Amino acid sequence: MGICDAILGRSKPATANLDVLFSVPQAALTLEAGGGFTFTGIGSVCYRPNEGAAFRTVEAEVIQLLDASGGKAVEHTDDKFGFRWLKVERPAMDVGGMVTDLHAVNSSLTDAGFGQSLLCSLVNFTSADDQPVALVYLYKRGTFFPFAPAGAERRDNELELMVRGLVDEDIPIEPELARWFAVWGAPGL
Amino acid sequence: MAKTRFRSDRGLTARMGAVSLGLGALYVAFGAFLIYRTNLFFGAIIVVAMAWGQWYFSDKLALRSIGGKEVTPQQAPELHGMIDRLVALADMPKPRVAVAVTDMPNAFATGRSPSHAVVCVTTGIMQRLDADELEGVLSHELAHVANRDVSVMTVASSLGLLAGYITRWGMYFGGGRRDSNGSLPMIVVWIASIAVYFISFLLTRALSRYRELSADRCGAYLTGRPSALSSALVKISGDIARIPNRDLREAGGLNAFFIAPAVSGASIGALTSTHPSLQQRIDQLAEVAADLGQTI
Numbered sequence: 001m002g003i004c005d006a007i008l009g010r011s012k013p014a015t016a017n018l019d020v021l022f023s024v025p026q027a028a029l030t031l032e033a034g035g036g037f038t039f040t041g042i043g044s045v046c047y048r049p050n051e052g053a054a055f056r057t058v059e060a061e062v063i064q065l066l067d068a069s070g071g072k073a074v075e076h077t078d079d080k081f082g083f084r085w086l087k088v089e090r091p092a093m094d095v096g097g098m099v100t101d102l103h104a105v106n107s108s109l110t111d112a113g114f115g116q117s118l119l120c121s122l123v124n125f126t127s128a129d130d131q132p133v134a135l136v137y138l139y140k141r142g143t144f145f146p147f148a149p150a151g152a153e154r155r156d157n158e159l160e161l162m163v164r165g166l167v168d169e170d171i172p173i174e175p176e177l178a179r180w181f182a183v184w185g186a187p188g189l
Numbered sequence: 190m191a192k193t194r195f196r197s198d199r200g201l202t203a204r205m206g207a208v209s210l211g212l213g214a215l216y217v218a219f220g221a222f223l224i225y226r227t228n229l230f231f232g233a234i235i236v237v238a239m240a241w242g243q244w245y246f247s248d249k250l251a252l253r254s255i256g257g258k259e260v261t262p263q264q265a266p267e268l269h270g271m272i273d274r275l276v277a278l279a280d281m282p283k284p285r286v287a288v289a290v291t292d293m294p295n296a297f298a299t300g301r302s303p304s305h306a307v308v309c310v311t312t313g314i315m316q317r318l319d320a321d322e323l324e325g326v327l328s329h330e331l332a333h334v335a336n337r338d339v340s341v342m343t344v345a346s347s348l349g350l351l352a353g354y355i356t357r358w359g360m361y362f363g364g365g366r367r368d369s370n371g372s373l374p375m376i377v378v379w380i381a382s383i384a385v386y387f388i389s390f391l392l393t394r395a396l397s398r399y400r401e402l403s404a405d406r407c408g409a410y411l412t413g414r415p416s417a418l419s420s421a422l423v424k425i426s427g428d429i430a431r432i433p434n435r436d437l438r439e440a441g442g443l444n445a446f447f448i449a450p451a452v453s454g455a456s457i458g459a460l461t462s463t464h465p466s467l468q469q470r471i472d473q474l475a476e477v478a479a480d481l482g483q484t485i
Contacts, residue, residue: 048278050413052482080267081274082321082414112484117413119278140280153266178283181273 017142018106020172021099024123024135027144027170028095034166036128041092042188043124045105048117049084058112062086062105069101079185083119087187098123106139115139122147124188131156132189133163135171136180143174147183155182201406205399209345212392216348219385223378236354240347247339248285248300248307255297257289257309268315271324272308272331279411281335284308294318294425298330299339306334318421325418326425328408335407338400346393352386355379397463405470406477413481415474426467 031037049055063086066074072089079085086105090098102121109118122134133148133156146163150156160180164173174180183189223233243250252259262269268286276283284298284306294313300306308330315323333339356379409415464470 048413050481051416051478054482054484055413057484080320081271082324083274114413116278116410119274138277140277176282179277181277182270184270 017139018103018110020142020144021103021106021121021137023171024099024137025095027135027167028123028125030167030170031125031163035162037125037133037163037166039092039095039098040124040126040132040188041090041094041098043088043090043098043102044122044187045086045088045102046083046119046121046183046186047086047109047114048082048119049078050114050117054112055114055117058108058114062108065104065108066101069104070097075187077185077187081185085185085187089188095123102137120183122183122186122189124186127159131159133159134183134186134189135163135167136183138174138179141174141179143172145174145180147180147186147189149182149184149189153182153184201399201402205396205403208392208396208399212345212348212389212396215385215389215392219348219352219381222381233351236351237347240343240350244301244340244343247343248305251297251299252287252289252307252309255289255309255311256291257287257307259285259287259307267320268310271320271327275324275328275331275411279331279335281331282306284331284334288312288315296326296330298333300334301340302337303334306339308334314425317424321414321417322421322424324412325408325414325421328411329404329418330408332404332407332411333400336400336403338404341400342393342397345396346389349386349389349393352382352389355382356386394463398465401464402470402473405473409474409477410481415477415481419471419474422467422470 028039032039049059063074063076066086066088070090075087077085077087088098088101088105090101102123106115106118106121109115118139120139121137123137124132124134126132131148131150133146135144136147137144144167146160146167148156148159148163150159167173220233251257260268265286265288268288272283272286282304284300284303285308287307287309289309289311291311292313293311294317296308296310296314298306298308308327310323310326314326318326405418409418412418
């Protein structure tokens with residue numbers, strides 16, 4: 001932000017960067033080959049529901065679109081922070097289809113002018129010994145970070161760092177560890 | 190280019206620009222006056238250095254004066270979780286989080302830059318507001334951080350500080366050397382300082398009000414819920430008006446950074462208040478709400 005914006009008190013909301021999502025299938029292959037992680041068939045999008053009719057209309061359209069594209073019907077849940085999660089289920093082999101669906105949600109919201117309300121998207125995996133881990137995509141940064149919950153509000157940092165090491169080459173990893181925030185309440189984790 | 194609903198308010202931007210220009214001109218004029226016409230230049234440097242110190246240590250000073258303590262994610266998981274998500278939405282570095290144990294419902298953000306910022310809420314505000322409303326307040330404070338309001342307001346108000354010091358003390362240390370190199374008599378400097386103090390006071394207050402409106406606006410677009418912020422403002426403004434003044438005067442100096450002014454008084458006119466009126470803020474938030482409801 002320039003000095004001019006500082007003087008005039010303007011800070012523009014960050015816009016979402018969506019295209020990096022399509023590098024996830026490559027990362028999924030690497031995770032499977034290098035660490036025995038398998039895609040669970042579940043992914044999710046987290047966003048901030050805006051007030052007003054415009055947002056509700058777009059949201060209904062998005063859900064309709066996903067339901068029509070095959071797979072299980074989309075479920076949505078609200079977490080305790082007032083964010084909404086759309087849970088998308090697809091066949092366990094179809095990472096590419098999942099990413100396309102997630103991208104569709106994101107681009108619909110962005111096209112309707114709600115891109116600033118997108119928080120993150122998750123693609124869920126399980127490790128060889130059944131530990132859940134997700135790749136979290138941060139729209140505003142265009143980066144990913146791994147998130148591995150381990151019981152009640154605890155994270156398995158070791159597993160997360162291991163995943164980072166594996167997929168480092170395939171997807172852009174968020175360099176600032178302080179931005180690897182915990183996404184408790186993500187569906188299917 | 191992705192579409193965004195966020196629109197900056199042209200009128201607000203223009204008013205803010207005009208006030209900043211006015212303050213800048215006053216700065217240059219008063220600075221030139223001090224350098225060429227008086228012996229007070231050295232004193233002026235000291236006052237500006239003090240203002241700089243106040244800016245540089247603003248996070249620690251503000252926290253200490255209200256008794257805020259920094260909290261870890263383990264101590265306040267809800268508050269941290271809320272701020273985590275808001276900063277991820279806004280793509281800004283996470284500020285430190287502090288809680289002040291006082292019944293006065295308020296919140297403020299301070300610190301010299303977004304990476305040295307701290308956001309502080311009082312236990313009073315956490316008790317009175319529900320989660321949505323508290324989130325609205327936090328997004329307003331984060332907007333202050335993103336807009337660099339502490340820096341801007343420090344620069345803006347240090348001129349008034351300088352003029353105020355000269356008004357108060359200039360009579361004592363400027364007296365003896367008035368003829369040495371063509372300096373003006375002290376009384377002229379003194380009168381000029383009073384004028385500068387008065388004008389910069391009004392301009393700084395106007396700037397503060399505009400920046401509050403701007404923070405409301407940015408915060409509302411960030412959460413997408415202008416109504417939650419409105420209802421929070423109504424709740425805490427009413428509460429602050431009800432609390433006796435005696436406890437609040439200690440917090441007077443921090444007023445410019447609070448979400449709602451702590452020292453209320455019907456006698457303070459609209460021109461000299463640090464915050465816009467509740468009605469004005471709610472009207473603006475209603476405009477944002479209407480904008481969010483439209484299809485583009």
